[in-house]
Amino acid sequence: MITADKLTKETVMQTLQHYDGFDASGIEVNKVQGIIFLKGTVREKFEKALAEQIVFSLPGVVEVVNDLSIENKTAEKISRAFDTKLEVMMRLKTIPHVRVLEPEVFVENGTVILQGIVDTFWKRAYIGNIVESEFPDIYVENQLTVVPAREGSFLPEENPVKEPETFHQARAGSQKKRHL
Numbered sequence: 001m002i003t004a005d006k007l008t009k010e011t012v013m014q015t016l017q018h019y020d021g022f023d024a025s026g027i028e029v030n031k032v033q034g035i036i037f038l039k040g041t042v043r044e045k046f047e048k049a050l051a052e053q054i055v056f057s058l059p060g061v062v063e064v065v066n067d068l069s070i071e072n073k074t075a076e077k078i079s080r081a082f083d084t085k086l087e088v089m090m091r092l093k094t095i096p097h098v099r100v101l102e103p104e105v106f107v108e109n110g111t112v113i114l115q116g117i118v119d120t121f122w123k124r125a126y127i128g129n130i131v132e133s134e135f136p137d138i139y140v141e142n143q144l145t146v147v148p149a150r151e152g153s154f155l156p157e158e159n160p161v162k163e164p165e166t167f168h169q170a171r172a173g174s175q176k177k178r179h180l
Helices: 009-018 045-056 074-093 121-134 165-179
Strands: 027-032 035-042 063-070 101-108 111-118 139-142
Touching (some): 009 027, 009 045, 045 063, 074 101, 074 111, 074 121, 111 121, 121 139
Parallel strands (some): 035 063
Antiparallel strands (some): 101 111
8 A cells, every 4th residue: 555655756657657548658747745736648538637637536635737738639530631641642643444423532531531423323433432442441432322324414434344253243243132
C-alpha cells in the first residue's frame, strides 16, 4: 500500500501506466508537498480528466495541477482525408472503359464512400473492387447507383466494353436459380 510519505513521481507514473488503455507516455509528473503537477500531452480530452482523477485518488495527494494538453490531430486527419478523396477521384476517372456519371467521393471516419451512377451492375462491382484493392487500409462503402442505359440516353462510350465473362457467368447462374 502506498502511503503519503512514500508517494513518488515514479509511483504516480506507474499508477497512470497501469490503468488499462491509458497512454501516459506523453506525461511528466512533478511532486511538491502533496501537490502533483501534470504536464505534457494526451490523445483525447477524456484522458486529461482521467489522469487528474487517477492521480487525485492516490493517498497523500492534496491537489492536482493539470497542465496536460490534447494532441491536435484534427488538421492531420482532414489533410489525410482530403488526399484520399483526391486519389480515389483520380482513380475513378482513369478506369478504362468505365465511366461514372456525377461521381462523388466522401471520406468519413476512415471509410471511403463512393457515389454516382453507372449503367451496369458489373461496372459497380468492378469499380468497388478496384478501389478496395488499391486502398486496402480503408473500408470502401460502394453506394454507386445502377441505372440501366436505354439506347441513346446514358453515357456515350467511345470504345464500349462488354461485360467481363466472370460477371456474365455469375449473372446467368443467378438467373437460372430464380427460374427454378
